[in-house]
Ligand SMILES: *Cc1c(COP(=O)(O)O)cnc(C)c1O
């Protein structure tokens with residue numbers, strides 16, 4: 001990996017070589033010692049450029065191979081991950097009173113969430129490290145995406161999910177042939193058990209916060225936004241936050257491009273949580289260390305009371321000059337309805353939480369009506385049909401008779 005210089009601890013700055021099995025800083029420990037992958041931007045710029053990239057026919061995250069911490073020769077799964085569409089839905093813009101609103105629909109990945117960007121890197125790294133089995137704990141999407149990528153790569157997967165994981169996601173796991181462990185407890189309990197088992201059995205660890213390579217996969221959503229805008233960076237990028245890895249990845253992506261000299265400025269990043277579970281929003285708004293929170297939200301993918309990547313997440317928002325906001329679950333369901341009805345895009349609750357927060361910030365005047373904004377839809381609504389029905393209600397029931405239909409329309 002001539003493009004990668006090494007790993008750097010975000011806590012103490014210590015640098016390490018990117019060796020197999022090294023995920024966290026030994027000096028700071030596995031909680032605080034989260035690492036960043038550092039790149040040799042001049043080496044990258046010797047091999048590629050924005051112009052060369054525009055000739056690439058690879059419409060997947062691997063078009064950015066030089067910005068990824070993998071060996072170019074390692075076999076890669078056939079699944080097409082990334083290069084999701086960036087839309088400008090006119091009806092949605094009108095509804096929110098915004099003239100420059102874009103939606104990046106990451107529900108269009110192979111297993112229908114942004115997590116595929118990380119999971120595909122996980123299985124490539126697992127092959128590089130000769131690990132036959134990959135494992136993670138997840139609120140749902142990291143699990144289903146890891147199982148899908150593992151199946152495509154011919155690896156085994158062992159997945160830990162909390163008992164409340166929606167059925168659509170559990171169905172995906174079983175279809176992809178994962179060994180599924182449904183932990184009768186919270187996400188926190190699930191994470192802890194998976195960490196113990198991973199250590200005991202020596203599986204490849206996809207738990208995103210402590211695995212620095214996965215944030216690198218997630219950052220490709222930012223690389224794509226920049227390229228899809230012809231390297232004109234938006235004013236704001238808005239998305240939901242659970243563990244904090246996705247928002248950290250988005251910021252890392254823009255920073256890499258900036259440091260490589262490919263973009264002239266950086267966007268402001270907005271992180272959104274549900275008021276039912278918002279430890280990071282509270283920490284940000286009250287300018288204090290985060291504290292564990294209850295997990296009282298129907299947005300299961302961001303129901304994370306004990307976030308695993310809080311420092312990177314808060315740093316992303318602060319460094320960018322962005323902000324954070326929490327919205328009640330009713331506003332998340334309303335965002336689901338509005339997005340669906342104005343633009344034909346179906347997001348799961350956590351998938352549209354960013355949009356719900358955006359709406360609130362526009363109302364408050366924090367984000368201007370004419371600013372260029374991207375809201376990332378992080379997951380598809382078919383994963384969680386129960387909450388979708390809760391958002392919109394039941395269909396009109398009629399006997400097969402036109403007369404009866406007339407009376408009900
Ligand atoms: C995982 C997930 C998030 C949040 O990502 P974190 O890295 O946990 O902050 C948001 N939306 C969806 C659909 C997700 O699956």
Ligand SMILES: [Zn+2]
Pocket residue numbers: 009010011012013014025026027028029033
């Ligand atoms: Zn350290």
